[in-house]
Amino acid sequence: MTAASLPPPPAILIANDLLDGDVVFRKSDGWTRDPRAAFIAYTSDETQALALVAREAEARREVVEASIVDVDIRDGAPAPRHFRERFKTLGPSVRPDLGKQAQFPDYARAAGA
Amino acid sequence: MKLLDRNGLKADVYRRMSEGQFDGPGIVSLAELADGAQPAAGKLGLAIENTANVRDVERHFDSVTLIVIHFPSFGDGRGFTLARRLRRAGFGGTLRASGPLIPDQFAFALACGFDEVELPEGQIERQPVEQWRGALTAFSAPYQQGYRRPRTILEERRRNAPEAAR
Amino acid sequence: MYRYDEFDERFVRERVAQFRDQVQRRIDGALTEEEFRPLRLQNGLYLQLHAYMLRIAVPYGVLSSRQLRALATIADRYDRGYGHFTTRQNLQFNWPKLRDAPDILELLADVQMHTIQTSGNCIRNTTADQFAGVAADEIEDPRPVAELIRQWSSLHPEFAFLPRKFKIAVNGATEDRAVLKAHDVAVRIIRHAETGETGYQILAGGGLGRTPMIGKIVVDFAPKGHLLSHLEAVMRVYNAQGRRDNKYKARIKILVHEIGLPEFKARIAAELEAEGPSFRQEEVDELARIATFFARKEYETLAPHSRPYERARAANRDFAQWADTALFAHKADGYAIVTVSLKPIGGPPGDMTSDQMRAFADLADRYSLGELRVSHAQNLVLPHVKKDDLFALWRALGEHGLSTANVGLITDIIACPGLDYCALATARSIPIAQAIAQRFADPARQHDIGPLNIKISGCINACGHHHVGHIGILGLEKSGRESYQITLGGDASWNAAIGELLGPGLTADETPAAIERLVDFYLAHRLSGETFIETVKRLGAGAFKGAFAGVSRHEAA
Numbered sequence: 016m017t018a019a020s021l022p023p024p025p026a027i028l029i030a031n032d033l034l035d036g037d038v039v040f041r042k043s044d045g046w047t048r049d050p051r052a053a054f055i056a057y058t059s060d061e062t063q064a065l066a067l068v069a070r071e072a073e074a075r076r077e078v079v080e081a082s083i084v085d086v087d088i089r090d091g092a093p094a095p096r097h098f099r100e101r102f103k104t105l106g107p108s109v110r111p112d113l114g115k116q117a118q119f120p121d122y123a124r125a126a127g128a
Numbered sequence: 129m130k131l132l133d134r135n136g137l138k139a140d141v142y143r144r145m146s147e148g149q150f151d152g153p154g155i156v157s158l159a160e161l162a163d164g165a166q167p168a169a170g171k172l173g174l175a176i177e178n179t180a181n182v183r184d185v186e187r188h189f190d191s192v193t194l195i196v197i198h199f200p201s202f203g204d205g206r207g208f209t210l211a212r213r214l215r216r217a218g219f220g221g222t223l224r225a226s227g228p229l230i231p232d233q234f235a236f237a238l239a240c241g242f243d244e245v246e247l248p249e250g251q252i253e254r255q256p257v258e259q260w261r262g263a264l265t266a267f268s269a270p271y272q273q274g275y276r277r278p279r280t281i282l283e284e285r286r287r288n289a290p291e292a293a294r
Numbered sequence: 295m296y297r298y299d300e301f302d303e304r305f306v307r308e309r310v311a312q313f314r315d316q317v318q319r320r321i322d323g324a325l326t327e328e329e330f331r332p333l334r335l336q337n338g339l340y341l342q343l344h345a346y347m348l349r350i351a352v353p354y355g356v357l358s359s360r361q362l363r364a365l366a367t368i369a370d371r372y373d374r375g376y377g378h379f380t381t382r383q384n385l386q387f388n389w390p391k392l393r394d395a396p397d398i399l400e401l402l403a404d405v406q407m408h409t410i411q412t413s414g415n416c417i418r419n420t421t422a423d424q425f426a427g428v429a430a431d432e433i434e435d436p437r438p439v440a441e442l443i444r445q446w447s448s449l450h451p452e453f454a455f456l457p458r459k460f461k462i463a464v465n466g467a468t469e470d471r472a473v474l475k476a477h478d479v480a481v482r483i484i485r486h487a488e489t490g491e492t493g494y495q496i497l498a499g500g501g502l503g504r505t506p507m508i509g510k511i512v513v514d515f516a517p518k519g520h521l522l523s524h525l526e527a528v529m530r531v532y533n534a535q536g537r538r539d540n541k542y543k544a545r546i547k548i549l550v551h552e553i554g555l556p557e558f559k560a561r562i563a564a565e566l567e568a569e570g571p572s573f574r575q576e577e578v579d580e581l582a583r584i585a586t587f588f589a590r591k592e593y594e595t596l597a598p599h600s601r602p603y604e605r606a607r608a609a610n611r612d613f614a615q616w617a618d619t620a621l622f623a624h625k626a627d628g629y630a631i632v633t634v635s636l637k638p639i640g641g642p643p644g645d646m647t648s649d650q651m652r653a654f655a656d657l658a659d660r661y662s663l664g665e666l667r668v669s670h671a672q673n674l675v676l677p678h679v680k681k682d683d684l685f686a687l688w689r690a691l692g693e694h695g696l697s698t699a700n701v702g703l704i705t706d707i708i709a710c711p712g713l714d715y716c717a718l719a720t721a722r723s724i725p726i727a728q729a730i731a732q733r734f735a736d737p738a739r740q741h742d743i744g745p746l747n748i749k750i751s752g753c754i755n756a757c758g759h760h761h762v763g764h765i766g767i768l769g770l771e772k773s774g775r776e777s778y779q780i781t782l783g784g785d786a787s788w789n790a791a792i793g794e795l796l797g798p799g800l801t802a803d804e805t806p807a808a809i810e811r812l813v814d815f816y817l818a819h820r821l822s823g824e825t826f827i828e829t830v831k832r833l834g835a836g837a838f839k840g841a842f843a844g845v846s847r848h849e850a851a
Contacts, residue, residue, distance in 0.1 A: 034321070034393045036346035076320070079327055080341060080717075098776065099713060102722075103343045107714035109642055109724045113374055113389075114344050203332060203415070205455025209533045212452055216568065230329050232316065239451035255324050266312045268304055271445045281301040281445070282576050285583065 021062050022085035027053040027093045028065045029103060030078035038103055038115065039078060041068060046078065050104050050115060050122050051092050056083075094126035101126065130252040131224075133244040134264060137257055140246070142173045142194060155196060161188060175226070178206035186217045195219060196246070199227025208240040215241035215275050231255050231263040238264070239274030295356050295665060296441050296587045298406045305448070306403045309410060313337050314396035336416055336454070338384075338409030339395055342717045348390045348398060349412040354422035354440035354464065355383035355668040355675075359655035362666065364405040366651035372398050377651070379636060379644040381708055381759055382461065383421050383668045384412055388715055410448055415456045417447035417529075421463045423471045424669035425631055427588055428677045430623040434483045434492050436466035438584040439521065442577070443481075446522055453529050457536035458544035460529075461501075473670060475500045475509040475790035476762055478546045479528060486515055493517045498528055498558070499550030502756035506792045507547035510555050512562060516572075518581070523572035527565040531558070591663055591678060596628020600681035613688050615737055616699035621684075624677075630684060632662075632676040633669065634691060635698040635706060639735045642724045643709045644672030653694040661687050670759075671708055671747075673701060704746040704813065705731040708759055712752025712769060713776075719752035721769025721776035726750055726805055733806045734813075743813055746826040747786065762786040764827045765809060766793040778805045780842065782812065782835040785827060794835035796842040808842060815841040 027050075028041035039046040040053035047053065056062040062083055069081035084100045086093035095101045105123055106114015116123035131140045145154035145165060153171030161174060173194035176185060185195065195214060197207045211223055225237050226246040237245060245260075269281045279287075298306070313333075320330040334340075338349035350365070365385060369377050372394050373387040380386055390398060402408055412419050420440045427435040443462055447453070453460075463472040466483040474480035480497040494516045500509025516524045528546075535553075537543045550558045566572055607614045622631040634654070637643050646654075658666045658676060661683050667675035679687060691697040700706045707730060710716065712723030727750055734740055749763030753770070760766030766781035778800050781793030800808055813826070815838055820829045830838065 031341055031345075035391045036341060036344075036389075038344055073327070076323060097774065099343075099720075099771075102713055106344055107388075107724075108722060109714050109728070202329065203455055204538060205415075205453070206534055206538075208452045208455065209530050212530070213534075213568070230325070232312075232333055233455075236449075236451035236454055255319075259319070259324060262315075266315075267308050267449070269301065270451070271305070271448055272450055274451055281305065282580055284301055285299070286576070286579065289583075 021066055021083055024057050024059060024062050025088060025093065026056045026062050026065065026083050026085045028069055028081060029084050029100065030069065030072065030081035033076055033079050041065060049119060051119065053093050055086065055093050090125040092122050092125040129249065130247045131244055132257060132260055134238060136261060138244065155194065158184060178204065178210050180210065182213045182217050185214060189219050192221060194222045194224060196224045196226050199225055199229055202229050202233060208236060211241040231259040234260050234263045239270065239277050241275040295358060296584060306408050309408060310396060310399040310403050313399060317392060317396055332414050335414035336411055338412035340413060342388070342715050344715065345389045346392055347715065348387045348395060348409060350385045350402060350407060350409050351412050351419040352383045352385060352668045353444050354420055354426065354437050355424045356437065357666050357668060359658040359664045359666065361405045361407055362651050362655040364401060366648040368398055368401055369648040369651070376645055376647045378711060379646065379668050379672045381670050381672060381757060382419060383670060384419055415458050416454050417450065417460045417462060420444050421472055421670060423465050423467055424667040424675050425471060425622060425677065426466065428624055428631055429467050430625050431469055432467040433485060434466045435588050436464040436483055437588050438581050439481060439483065440464045441584045442581055453533055456533055457538045458541070460546070470788040473759065473762065473786045476502055476759065476786065477509060479525065480509055481521065491517065494521050496524055499547045501545045501547040502759060502761045503545065504542045504754045505548065506761040507551060508790050508792065510550065512559055519573045519575065519578045522574060522577050523566065523569060527562045527569065530565055531561045593626040593629060596680065598627040600628060603681040603684050606685035613685060615741060616688055616697055617684065619699050619701040619703060628681055630679050630681050632679045632687065633701045634674045634676065634696050635701050636673050637700055637706050637731065638695055638698050639705060639731045640728050643707050643727050650694050650696060654696065657687060657690055671706065699737055700740060702745050703740045704734045704743050704748060705740060707731060707748045707750060709750040710752050710757035716752060718755060720771045721752050721778065723750045723752040723758055723769055726767060726778065726802060729806045730809055733810060743817070744825050759786065761792045762790060763793060764830065765812060767805065770799060772799055776802055778802065780808060782838055783830045796835065796839055811841045812838055
């Protein structure tokens with residue numbers, strides 16, 4: 016991901032855990048399954064730092080499909096601005112009993128479409 | 129560059145002629161061959177792209193002892209078909225795949241007619257020889273016939289079938 | 295059905311061990327993600343939005359009750375208690391973990407199943423008529439040929455890294471139930487016009503996706519024993535000359551289109567000539583061996599008509615309505631082929647819970663000689679049901695939510711998983727299918743509308759076959775929102791046709807109303823006995839544009 020292709024802040028780093036496939040979020044140190052705990056980059060310097068973290072974590076084989084995603088902050092929780100990534104942070108819309116929306120209902124209420 | 133065949137790593141006696149003067153056998157391109165490149169020590173290698181036309185290559189079968197097919201990436205499978213066609217056209221010399229193939233393709237390469245694989249710098253360090261050798265014994269028998277391939281499953285079945293069913 | 299011998303068994307076990315080792319090498323770092331991706335894809339393992347997804351091959355759509363129970367076990371132990379049947383007769387699990395995948399493959403191998411080549415740029419799972427071996431209109435059972443192709447294509451050394459995916463379908467009946475013309479290659483078992491001998495007609499160059507094309511006949515008649523040499527010739531021409539510079543132009547359909555049919559046929563002929571004699575005795579022998587597994591079942595001698603069935607029909611309108619959609623003529627007197635809808639109104643098309651799988655397996659044992667089929671329309675089939683048993687079967691299916699009377703009707707919608715699961719999708723598919731089904735939920739209205747295929751894809755890759763739907767719906771992204779394009783007049787039968795785009799994209803909310811307008815237009819203009827697609831073909835898709843445009847203006851306002 017080149018600096019030019021990075022989305023504007025605020026942004027978060029989303030990936031899938033290599034071994035589990037689960038959607039994970041970068042927190043200030045390490046990864047979390049909880050979208051509310053995601054580190055939010057508020058400046059482009061911070062976004063670029065996240066991009067570096069993404070490359071390194073992929074190289075260390077922690078995660079795959081790491082990407083920087085621009086978000087709105089809703090009730091303090093990061094909600095991806097694009098619907099694709101919003102589904103990725105929530106789970107299948109046709110199965111509300113599965114995915115993050117079931118695991119983190121508070122987040123789903125705040126960030127849901 | 130590291131060279132390996134079914135027995136493991138091997139020394140490469142050939143050098144690319146484009147890399148400068150060399151006493152041993154050289155590897156040339158089709159264009160260099162057309163310009164009159166001569167074999168040294170009775171051996172000459174020919175390097176071709178995976179898009180080469182069999183007709184353009186087969187006229188040199190008698191004068192080359194090695195053909196090197198370039199694999200631009202491991203996902204580009206054209207080299208497998210080209211190898212198969214060169215063997216079908218009667219090439220009996222050494223056939224080499226050159227490029228970033230992975231161990232899991234080694235058995236495919238040999239079945240299509242390759243004898244050896246030439247890997248880019250650094251790859252054998254990541255994927256040691258044991259992985260390449262291991263890949264050759266992953267399957268006891270394939271369904272398809274191949275170049276110098278051991279018995280296929282279909283042949284094993286015929287062998288196992290009662291006499292009346294043959 | 296086919297049973298592995300010791301060699302098939304060993305092969306599949308070795309494949310599991312190989313994948314276990316590949317996963318370990320990925321974890322160790324010997325394989326990069328770029329190197330590992332095609333290896334996991336060739337074992338059916340994708341990375342989707344929320345998790346990995348494992349696609350399990352159901353070769354030519356044939357399953358045993360034992361296999362279905364094993365799938366239920368996997369669903370419970372390694373997934374979230376359900377699976378999804380696809381348009382290529384595969385089954386997908388949406389939540390497996392990479393670390394568990396080798397163990398899942400081991401469980402599959404225990405019941406003679408695998409995930410080999412259900413994805414990747416290789417020859418995919420061979421599909422076939424879901425009524426193979428039992429349909430009354432069959433020339434020859436296509437399953438032996440499909441099994442032969444399964445074996446021949448499994449880890450074919452030359453064709454594991456093709457320019458793009460490669461899908462083969464086989465059909466042996468007069469009616470095409472396998473969407474032959476939408477496949478890269480299709481094999482049609484036919485009788486030679488003069489000699490009456492059975493052999494193979496080969497089509498190539500079909501495919502949906504970004505540039506939909508209808509397959510063309512490239513070999514008029516290949517006699518028995520000549521099939522694999524012909525297929526290899528086609529594959530070799532494609533592997534060498536198919537485009538690799540652009541993913542969207544890499545399918546064989548583009549090669550056939552760009553060089554033209556005569557040139558493509560000439561290249562196949564040249565390839566066959568270079569290869570030498572195309573007859574292979576081992577093909578004939580192997581086909582004969584495989585065919586013994588598909589020998590005609592031991593059916594009871596029954597009268598063609600069943601009194602209990604006729605009585606139940608007369609007494610129970612719901613049963614009669616179900617039977618009208620679910621049954622197809624069987625070869626054997628007194629038997630019926632039963633299609634079981636996996637399209638309950640408001641449910642995700644093709645989904646089945648583990649409980650339903652176990653219940654269905656029991657019903658297959660009790661009523662269908664332990665065998666079932668998966669159709670490309672994402673439904674299941676019980677192929678050997680006595681007509682005398684139909685009423686009891688219907689009642690039992692109903693207890694498990696499996697007696698929806700809509701096979702072939704407007705709510706029997708094909709839909710890919712779309713953006714609810716798929717990383718490639720540009721929009722959701724399932725909610726559109728659900729909303730349309732709910733709008734047309736009334737059974738009487740569905741039956742009045744009659745046969746109508748709606749097919750929905752959540753992206754241009756067209757897994758939902760939208761191009762060949764009588765009504766096709768394609769979900770795209772437009773200005774940061776989901777948008778749905780409607781096509782009309784597609785046809786998945788032997789008269790295959792690509793649907794015509796009706797106008798600009800609609801929102802998800804507008805789409806069901808637009809479909810309703812099209813249906814109302816049909817109802818207002820159909821001639822007596824005319825089906826939806828017949829009316830579309832008679833009037834032309836253009837005639838429907840007025841109704842369609844009306845709705846988009848009206849609804850958008």
